[in-house]
Amino acid sequence: MTTETRTPETQPLRRTLPRIPDRFAAFGAVLIVVVVLAAVLAPWLAPYPVDDPRPLERLLPPSGAHWFGTDQVGRDVLTRILYGGRTSLFIAVAVLAVSALAGVTLGVVAGYAGGWIRDVIMRVTDVFLAFPALLLSLALAVVLQPGVNTVILAIAVTWWPWYTRLAASMAASIATRPYVDAARCLGVPAPLIILRHVLPNSLTPVLVQLSLDAGGVILTSAALSYLGLGAQEPTAEWGLMVQQGQTLFTTNWWVVTFPGLAILVTAFAFNVLGEGLRNALDPRRAVK
Amino acid sequence: MTMLRAELRADRVTLGYGRRPVVHDVSIDITEGGVGLIGESGSGKTTLARAFLGLLSPISGNIWYGDQTLKKADMRKFRRDVQPVFQAEALDPRMRVGTSIAEALPRAARSRVPDLLEQVGLDPELAGRRPHELSGGQRQRVVIARALAVGPRLLILDEPTSALDVTVQARVLDLLASLDTERLLITHNLAVVERLCRTSHVLFAGRVVESGPTADLLANPAHPYTRALRDAVPKLGGDPPEAKGRTEAVPAATGCPFRLRCPLAVAACEQAPEPRDVQGRQVACHRAEDVLT
Amino acid sequence: MSDHLIEARDLRVSYGGRVVAEVPRLDVGAGECVAIVGESGSGKSTTLLSLLGLTQNAEISGQVRVCGVDVLTASPRALRELRGARAALVMQSPHAALSPATRLGVLMRRALKLHGVRDVDRTMARAMEEVLLDRELLRRYPHEVSGGQAQRFAIALAIALGAEVILADEPTSALDVTVQAEVVGVLRRLRAERDLALLLVSHDLALVSTIADRVLVMKDGAVVESGPAATVLAEPSHPYTRELLEALP
Numbered sequence: 001m002t003t004e005t006r007t008p009e010t011q012p013l014r015r016t017l018p019r020i021p022d023r024f025a026a027f028g029a030v031l032i033v034v035v036v037l038a039a040v041l042a043p044w045l046a047p048y049p050v051d052d053p054r055p056l057e058r059l060l061p062p063s064g065a066h067w068f069g070t071d072q073v074g075r076d077v078l079t080r081i082l083y084g085g086r087t088s089l090f091i092a093v094a095v096l097a098v099s100a101l102a103g104v105t106l107g108v109v110a111g112y113a114g115g116w117i118r119d120v121i122m123r124v125t126d127v128f129l130a131f132p133a134l135l136l137s138l139a140l141a142v143v144l145q146p147g148v149n150t151v152i153l154a155i156a157v158t159w160w161p162w163y164t165r166l167a168a169s170m171a172a173s174i175a176t177r178p179y180v181d182a183a184r185c186l187g188v189p190a191p192l193i194i195l196r197h198v199l200p201n202s203l204t205p206v207l208v209q210l211s212l213d214a215g216g217v218i219l220t221s222a223a224l225s226y227l228g229l230g231a232q233e234p235t236a237e238w239g240l241m242v243q244q245g246q247t248l249f250t251t252n253w254w255v256v257t258f259p260g261l262a263i264l265v266t267a268f269a270f271n272v273l274g275e276g277l278r279n280a281l282d283p284r285r286a287v288k
Numbered sequence: 289m290t291m292l293r294a295e296l297r298a299d300r301v302t303l304g305y306g307r308r309p310v311v312h313d314v315s316i317d318i319t320e321g322g323v324g325l326i327g328e329s330g331s332g333k334t335t336l337a338r339a340f341l342g343l344l345s346p347i348s349g350n351i352w353y354g355d356q357t358l359k360k361a362d363m364r365k366f367r368r369d370v371q372p373v374f375q376a377e378a379l380d381p382r383m384r385v386g387t388s389i390a391e392a393l394p395r396a397a398r399s400r401v402p403d404l405l406e407q408v409g410l411d412p413e414l415a416g417r418r419p420h421e422l423s424g425g426q427r428q429r430v431v432i433a434r435a436l437a438v439g440p441r442l443l444i445l446d447e448p449t450s451a452l453d454v455t456v457q458a459r460v461l462d463l464l465a466s467l468d469t470e471r472l473l474i475t476h477n478l479a480v481v482e483r484l485c486r487t488s489h490v491l492f493a494g495r496v497v498e499s500g501p502t503a504d505l506l507a508n509p510a511h512p513y514t515r516a517l518r519d520a521v522p523k524l525g526g527d528p529p530e531a532k533g534r535t536e537a538v539p540a541a542t543g544c545p546f547r548l549r550c551p552l553a554v555a556a557c558e559q560a561p562e563p564r565d566v567q568g569r570q571v572a573c574h575r576a577e578d579v580l581t
Numbered sequence: 582m583s584d585h586l587i588e589a590r591d592l593r594v595s596y597g598g599r600v601v602a603e604v605p606r607l608d609v610g611a612g613e614c615v616a617i618v619g620e621s622g623s624g625k626s627t628t629l630l631s632l633l634g635l636t637q638n639a640e641i642s643g644q645v646r647v648c649g650v651d652v653l654t655a656s657p658r659a660l661r662e663l664r665g666a667r668a669a670l671v672m673q674s675p676h677a678a679l680s681p682a683t684r685l686g687v688l689m690r691r692a693l694k695l696h697g698v699r700d701v702d703r704t705m706a707r708a709m710e711e712v713l714l715d716r717e718l719l720r721r722y723p724h725e726v727s728g729g730q731a732q733r734f735a736i737a738l739a740i741a742l743g744a745e746v747i748l749a750d751e752p753t754s755a756l757d758v759t760v761q762a763e764v765v766g767v768l769r770r771l772r773a774e775r776d777l778a779l780l781l782v783s784h785d786l787a788l789v790s791t792i793a794d795r796v797l798v799m800k801d802g803a804v805v806e807s808g809p810a811a812t813v814l815a816e817p818s819h820p821y822t823r824e825l826l827e828a829l830p
Contacts, residue, residue, distance in 0.1 A: 178378035179388075182431075185341050186392035186438065187367035196391075197380050328757035424621070453620035453784065458828040476757060479830030520762040521787075524829060525814060528769055528791040529762035536730055 025276020031269035035262075039085030048076040050083045051234040059252045069254035071245065077254060081262050083236035088263070091152055091237075092217040096210050098156040103163025104199075104206055110164065111171025112190070112198050122168065125161040133158035134223070141229040148237075151221050151230040159217070166209060170202035177201075204278065211274030215267020222263070238263050295470070296340060296370060296442060301349035303335050303494075309347055310335050311494040318442065318472050321486030324502055325474045326517070332494035333474045337446045340472060341372050367392075371435035373445045373464075378431050379419040385430045386415025392438050404433040408463060425456035432463065442470040445484075450477060478506060478521055490514045492546055493539035500569025510566050510576040512550045544573070552578060585610050586668075586746045586778040587632060591643035594624070594631045601639075601802050602627040611745065614772055614779040616793035616810070618786055618825070624802040625782045626750050632780070633670060633748065634660045648745055666696050669739030673751040675731035679723035686719030689738055696742055708741035711774075712767050729760035733767055740771060746778045747771075754784065765792060786825055790814045798822050 038045060047067075054074035062069045068077035110121035128136075137154035144150045174180060175198060183193050222239015224230035231237035238259045245256030296318045303311040311332040316323065318340075327333040338344040339351055342358050350357040353366055372378075379388055389405070390398045402412035408429040419427055428448065435443055448464065449457040461483055464471070473484050481488050481502055488502040490511065498511040509515040520529045537548035544550070547557040556574045563572045567580065587609040594602040602624030609615045617625040630636045632645055634652045645652040648667040650659055664670065672678055680688065686705070693701045709716050712733040718726060726734065732752060739747055747768070753761035769792055771777050783789050789796060790810055797807040798819065806819040817823045 178374040179380045181338070181341070181343055182372060182374060182378050182434065183380075183391060184343060185367060185370070185372050186434075187364060188391060196383075200382050201380065328759065454786070454828040454830075455620065455824055458830070461830070477830065483830065516759055520758040522765075522785065522791045524787045524790050524826070525811070526787075526791055528765060529758070529788075530766065535757075535760045535763050536727055 022276065022279070025272055025279070028269045028272025028276060031265065032273060035085060035266050035269065036089065038082055039089050042079075042082035042086055046076075046079040046082045048079045050079055050236055051075070059248070059255070061252075062254055068258040069252070071241070071255050072248065072252075077241075077258050080236045080241060081238070081259055084238045084241060084259065085262065085266075087148060087231055087235060087237040088218045088221065088239065088266075091148060091155070091221045092214045094152045095155045095159055095217045095221075096213060098152070099160035099163050100206060100210060102156075103160040104167040104202075106160075107164040107167025108171040108194055108198050108202055111168040111173075111202070112175045112194050114172065114175070118168070118172075121164065125164045128158065128161045131158070133220070134227070137224055137229060138227070141224075146229050146232060148231050148235070151224050154224060154229065155217060155220050159213075163206065163209070166205060167202055170205055171198050174198045174201045208274045208278045211270045211277060214270040215263065218263055218266065295354060296472075297352050298336070298340065299350050299352055301336075301339060301346040301351065303332070303339050303344060303346055305335075309494065311339075313349070314491075314494075314496050315349075316489055316496070316499075318470060319487055320470060322471045322473060322484045324481035324485035324488035325472065325491060326476065326478065326481055326488055327474075327491035328476050328517075330493070331491040333491050334446055335494075336491070337372070337444055337472070337474045340444055341370065342366065368438045369441045371438060371440035371443055373432055373435050373443055373448050375428075375431075375447055375451050377427075377451075379427060379434075381419055384416055384418055385422065385427075389415070389430065389434045389437055391434070400437070404437055405430075407436065408433045409459075423456075424452050425460060428452060428456075428460050429463065432460075432467075436467070440469055442472070443467070445471055445473045445475075447475050447477075448473070449480060450475065478518060482506060490517070495545060495572065496563070496570075497546065497573065498569060498571045499563075504567075504569060508580060510569060510571040510580050511546075511573045512552050512575070512579050513546050515579055516549075546573075585646075586648055587615075587748075587780055588646045589632060589643065590645075592628065592631065592645060593642045594627050594636060595640050596638065598640075602631065602799070603803050604628055604643075604797070604799075605804065606807075607632075607797065609746070609778045609780050611778050612772060612776040613795070614769075614781060614793045615795045615797070616781040616783055616789040617797045617799055618783055618789050619799035620784060620825075622801065623799040625799050628799070629670075629748050629750050629780065629782045633664055633668060635664075635670070665692075666742045667744060668746040668748065669735075669742065669744040671732065671735050671739065671747060671749040671752045673755055675728055675735055675755075676723050678735060679731060681723055684720060684722055685726070685734055689719065689734075689741060692738060693741060698742065704741050708737040711740060711771065712737040713763070727760070728756050729764055732756065732764050736764075736767060736771070740775065740777075744777070746780070748780045748782075750782045751784065752781070753788070761788070768792070786814065786829060798825070 052075060057070050057074040058072060060066055060070040066076050068081065071077055071080065106121050110118040136158055140154045141150055180193060180197050183197055218238060221230055222242055225237055225240040226243035231240050241259035242256055245259065248255045298314055298316045300313050300315050301311065302309045302313055314336065325333050325336060335344065339346060342363065353361045379385065386401050389401050393400065401415055405412045405415060410426060410429050414422065414426065422430065445464065449460050452460060461480065465484060471484065473481060475481060485502050488505050489496045489499045490513065492513045498505060498509065498514045505514060506518055509518055522529045535549065539545040540548050543558040543560050547553040550557065552575045554575065561572045561574050563570045566576045573579065585608040587607065589604055589607040592604040593600060617628060619625040627636060631639065631641055632647055632652065641653055648663060650663045652660065689705055690701055693704060698704055705719065706716055709719065714730060714733050714737060718730060723731060753764050756764065768779060772779050781789065781793060793810045795808065796810045796813045797804050798813065798821065799805065800821050806813055806817065806822050813822060814826065817826060
């Protein structure tokens with residue numbers, strides 16, 4: 001039997017699609033590895049103790065002794081950034097793990113099942129989306145102790161519905177694919193269909209979204225820290241550093257600029273990685 | 289043979305999504321020798337196929353499976369007996385095709401995958417490939433192998449070859465014709481119906497407008513729509529196909545749905561025609577006699 | 582200088598050294614219809630796109646003249662003018678070529694103004710009439726028209742802009758047969774009335790046999806047979822052409 005494999009006519013066309021080169025994605029991945037390593041190895045890398053205010057060395061500009069300068073109470077900014085990465089990354093990972101797990105589970109069920117099951121899940125989702133995120137977090141903080149765990153809970157509570165929506169719309173479209181109908185006609189039970197066909201084929205945008213969201217979570221946790229609901233002094237956290245340093249921007253730019261850059265670089269790296277994932281996870285592109 | 293009731297049949301089913309019906313009051317028996325369901329886009333043919341597969345419940349009427357309606361039937365047995373063959377895209381893009389084929393097989397029977405692949409004319413080695421690593425014709429054969437895995441007695445074929453190149457299409461049709469199962473074939477392609485189905489039904493706007501032996505139907509249509517369809521198919525070296533009537537005219541909401549496109553429409557067509565017996569077939573047209581001459 | 586509107590010699594299109602289409606000779610004169618037939622992967626669409634300089638990242642050699650413009654050496658600007666007005670491309674998926682948020686009338690008016698067509702209203706009305714479309718359609722958005730209507734609109738746009746050549750890539754394969762008949766009817770009439778040159782890429786030999794004067798049969802990037810449609814399809818000399826014909830249902 002002759003095997004015409006992939007047609008030369010479609011291949012060149014695919015090549016014309018705008019594509020982020022793989023090298024770029026690899027660069028993002030390397031950046032993330034660097035950021036994660038820096039955070040994990042902070043106790044060994046940091047030139048100074050994390051909480052060591054020296055009133056006489058307040059607001060020193062960057063120099064050989066303090067590469068990124070010192071802050072308003074005389075702590076080394078580089079040290080604070082290295083340690084702050086631990087807090088910020090932990091918050092991001094925790095929030096996204098909780099949101100994705102809850103959101104995607106509910107989403108694929110809603111999207112596949114349709115009907116009243118979908119209606120119930122999506123209405124609950126809408127209720128959560130209707131609450132202003134900060135208000136809900138404030139309420140939570142009143143009940144709970146402010147701190148990193150509260151931040152995680154507060155952000156996750158307002159974050160998961162987006163994953164539900166994303167997963168539900170993906171799953172609903174997957175559920176109409178002929179291969180899902182074929183599985184149903186073979187008598188495969190619904191939970192297995194969801195697990196084998198709907199979930200894996202809905203995941204790509206979720207993974208991409210996760211990478212793209214990492215930066216957003218870090219920024220949101222910064223906002224909560226500012227309101228006194230998040231990480232508390234003396235915990236080092238990027239958002240907290242930016243918020244505390246922002247009034248000093250015109251006079252002592254380094255206090256806010258370096259933690260800001262840390263957030264930017266990390267968010268950017270996750271973004272690039274997200275794009276790379278999108279390409280790599282597409283089975284039609286993986287074979288090239 | 290024809291004395292027996294068909295194993296699977298639609299009895300005055302009206303089908304739709306939400307409230308709006310797209311198939312109206314259709315009765316079709318899946319008899320021996322292959323049954324064709326001919327229609328263009330929007331005719332409701334795929335909706336009917338989904339109902340026959342138990343994927344869509346009728347708004348009214350029933351799908352009968354033996355002497356039970358599908359609502360009450362033993363679905364485990366039904367799922368073994370009746371299998372779909374959709375277009376080649378009906379494979380999970382992430383799943384190796386061997387896994388797809390084995391999906392519904394009990395663990396002990398998974399060793400049959402190579403045999404199934406051979407049965408549809410594929411190299412058993414291909415089991416480890418993913419769908420995008422196969423050609424369109426190979427994918428279509430995998431879809432057929434998956435359907436055959438559970439040993440069905442009836443295949444519901446929904447446009448099984450329309451996405452394929454002609455030479456590949458011819459070979460897949462040979463394969464389908466050689467299979468030892470009953471079949472309901474849904475297509476817009478008259479030549480494919482001629483090849484695989486003894487009986488055919490022509491659907492227009494969710495209604496059966498003409499039913500009968502396929503050969504008679506195509507040689508000598510009794511409904512103006514069947515005739516328009518047949519005449520529109522280009523023939524090798526023949527005259528250019530001619531469009532009769534305005535194809536963009538939407539199906540009429542009352543009376544004969546085809547009347548706004550029909551070159552023979554008369555005042556009487558504002559009354560919906562009941563299907564009636566004309567020269568050995570069922571035709572829903574007031575002017576069937578004029579079409580036949 | 583010949584009077585062919587499309588003229589290609591020793592055309593060879595390759596991607597990264599791999600030749601995907603090789604056409605030694607292709608001529609389409611005014612009022613003529615030439616068809617390239619073949620299966621997927623034969624290089625037929627690539628050939629058509631290369632004639633308008635629309636293949637990206639491809640290495641093309643040979644000579645191509647369309648409406649007198651040397652496509653392979655022309656400036657991007659000259660190519661845009663050629664594609665915009667004198668040589669029109671009609672694609673398989675008619676809706677893909679229409680911007681979803683623009684009414685058809687607005688789209689056509691803009692295109693005509695861009696190309697300095699005078700008497701826009703009359704030109705539009707006449708073009709719509711020629712493809713048998715109701716003028717009311719101009720008020721609609723692309724999603725509000727059927728595939729056959731969108732395809733005829735694409736043809737109307739081409740003739741309103743004064744196209745002398747229409748290059749059509751599977752223009753009817755996404756359409757129902759009854760609708761296909763209508764679109765083909767429009768193309769045939771325009772060809773006769775306006776002396777349009779028509780280059781048709783299709784997998785459907787039966788369809789091609791009813792409309793084309795000459796046929797090129799392509800397989801795996803090469804032209805295996807060419808000649809008058811009647812001869813090639815009635816007495817094919819190449820085994821592949823025979824195989825194609827025998828496969829016809």
